[in-house]
Amino acid sequence: MTDTAPARPRRSDATRAAILRAARERFAADGYERATIRAIAADARIDPSMVMRYYGSKEGLFAAAAEFDLRLPDLTRVPSGQLGETLVRHFLDRWEGDETLAALLRAASTNPGAADRMRGIFADQLGAAVATFGTDPETTARRAGLVAAQILGLALTRYIVRLPPIVAMPPAEVVGWVGPTIQRYLTGSPD
Amino acid sequence: MTDTAPARPRRSDATRAAILRAARERFAADGYERATIRAIAADARIDPSMVMRYYGSKEGLFAAAAEFDLRLPDLTRVPSGQLGETLVRHFLDRWEGDETLAALLRAASTNPGAADRMRGIFADQLGAAVATFGTDPETTARRAGLVAAQILGLALTRYIVRLPPIVAMPPAEVVGWVGPTIQRYLTGSPD
C-alpha cells in the first residue's frame, strides 16, 4: 500500500501549493509546451529544481495541476425540465471560478496525456451524472458525449479562442441559448 | 504594388507544395510548438533552411499552411428548414476532407496568431453566410458565434480530444442530433 496521508504537515506544503498555483496559471495561459518549468518556478519564487524534486517531472507536475472534479450536482434532484439550464449555469460557474479546466483544455489540444485526462473527466464524471436519471442505458454515453461537445465548444470559444460574440454574451443569455440544447441532448431525440 | 502572380511557374513549386503539405500534416498532428521545422523538412525530404527561404519563418509557414476557405454553400438557396442539417453535413465533410482545419484548431489553443486566424474565419466567412438570409442584423453575430461554438465543440471532441462516443457516431447520426441545434441557433430564439 502506498502510504498516503500520514497527515504529518510538512514545512514545504506552502511551497508545494505555490508551485501548483503557478503551474495552473501558466498551463492555463500558455498551454503545456509553452509553460516552462523555469517560468512556473519564477512565479512561485523558487528554484526550478524544486519543481523536479516535488513533482518528479513536467508531466508529473501537470498531472498534479490538472486534477479536477466537475462537482456536478445531483441531477436526480433537479426538475427534469430544468436539467439543461442547470447544467449550463453550473459549467459556466465552474469554468470561471477555477482555471484548472482552462489549463486542461488548452493542454488537451497538443498533449496526449492531457487529452486522456479530459476524456476521463467527461466520460466518467459527466457520464455517471447522465446515467443517474433514467434514460435508456444504450444512449447515455452518446448523450453525455453530445453534452460534452456543446459545453467544450462553448468553453473553447469563450475562454480559449475568445470569439467576440460569445465572450460578450452575459451568462444569463448563454444559459438561455445553450440550455435548451443541453436539455435536448439529455432528454430529447434526434431529428 | 507587390507583384503577385507573374504566373511564371517556378521550378521550385513542387518543393513549396511538398513543404506546405508536410506542414499541414505536422501542425494538425502535433500542434504549433511540437511541429518542428526540422520534422516538416524531413517529411518533405529537403533541408530545413529551404523552409526558411520560402516561408521566411515558422510563423510565416504556419500562416501559409493555415490559409483556409470554409466554402460555405449559398444559404439563400437552402430551404430554410434544412439550414442546420445542411451546415452540419457540410462542416463534417469539410473537416474530414482537409486537415487544415484540424491544424488550425490544434494550434489555436496555444498560438495567438492561430487563434486570430480562427476568429477571422468564423467571424468573416460564417458571419457573412449567416447574414445572407434575413434575420435581425442585431443578432447575426451572436447566432454565428453560437453556431461556431457548437461546430467547434463537435470538431474538438471528434478530431482532437477524440471522445469515444462522439468518434463512434456515424455522420448521419451526428447530423440528426446536431442539425436541429444549429437550426435553432440560426432561426430560433433563446429559452
Next chain:
DNA sequence: ACCGTATGCCAACACCTGTTGACACGCCAG
C-alpha cells in the same frame, strides 16, 4: 558553349528546454 541565377545542402550560431548533482542553510530531536 557559356554564365547568371535559382535551387539545394551543410555547418554553425545563439538560445532555451527539462533535468541532474553537489553544495549551503536552518530547523528540530537527542
Next chain:
DNA sequence: CTGGCGTGTCAACAGGTGTTGGCATACGGT
C-alpha cells in the same frame, strides 16, 4: 550543543529549437 534531515540554491549538462550564411550544383536563356 550537536548531529541529521528537510528545504532551498547554484551551476552545469545534454539535447533540441529557430534561424543564418556560405558553398556546391544544375538548370535555362543567350
